[in-house]
Amino acid sequence: MYANVLLIHNWLRWFTLVACIGGIVYAMKPAPAAAPDADGFELPGKRWDSYLMLAVDLQMLTGLILYFGLSDFTKVAMENPGMAWQEPSVRYWSILHAGAMFASLLTVRVARVLALHAPTPDLAQKRRLIWFIISTIVILTAIPWPFLSNGRPLFRF
Ligand code: HEM
Numbered sequence: 001m002y003a004n005v006l007l008i009h010n011w012l013r014w015f016t017l018v019a020c021i022g023g024i025v026y027a028m029k030p031a032p033a034a035a036p037d038a039d040g041f042e043l044p045g046k047r048w049d050s051y052l053m054l055a056v057d058l059q060m061l062t063g064l065i066l067y068f069g070l071s072d073f074t075k076v077a078m079e080n081p082g083m084a085w086q087e088p089s090v091r092y093w094s095i096l097h098a099g100a101m102f103a104s105l106l107t108v109r110v111a112r113v114l115a116l117h118a119p120t121p122d123l124a125q126k127r128r129l130i131w132f133i134i135s136t137i138v139i140l141t142a143i144p145w146p147f148l149s150n151g152r153p154l155f156r157f
Pocket of ligand 1: 016064066067073093097098102156
């Protein structure tokens, strides 16, 4: 079970990164002209916002299963919270990785909500772009890349 969830969580990272790139590329496209009598406006590639939200939601779900059910690192942290700060690998998984990724889930939502409530398509695109870039930076820095001390393989089979 642990190995399977880790495998899914690992592969979902690539889905998340592709969705990040898709979201940024479409947020960079020129904003459409708003029809003066229309209630809202259609932003280019809006479905990529949904892909990105889905990706981080699924990461969250599988991350929570690992965190509260399967990972030995987080088990140690929950049994002995003081240890979470002292032991680098426990600190990484129980606080840094989970905390930063939770923050990325919030920034993706911020992008969506701010774009939805923007008064002009131009501003909506600008907000999407800024917040998708922030989300991507947070995700990229919190991924356990193989060259890091808590690194993990790029792919699992
Ligand atoms: C965009 C969001 C996320 C990405 C891209 C991501 C990425 C990853 C990757 C690549 C791994 C290594 C998997 C492997 O060993 O093959 C991992 C492990 C893990 N992640 Fe995430 N993660 C995300 C969100 C989360 C969240 C929100 C949580 C907690 C609530 C979480 C908790 C964990 C845990 C506990 C582990 C495994 C530690 C162990 O080996 O026991 N992740 N994550």
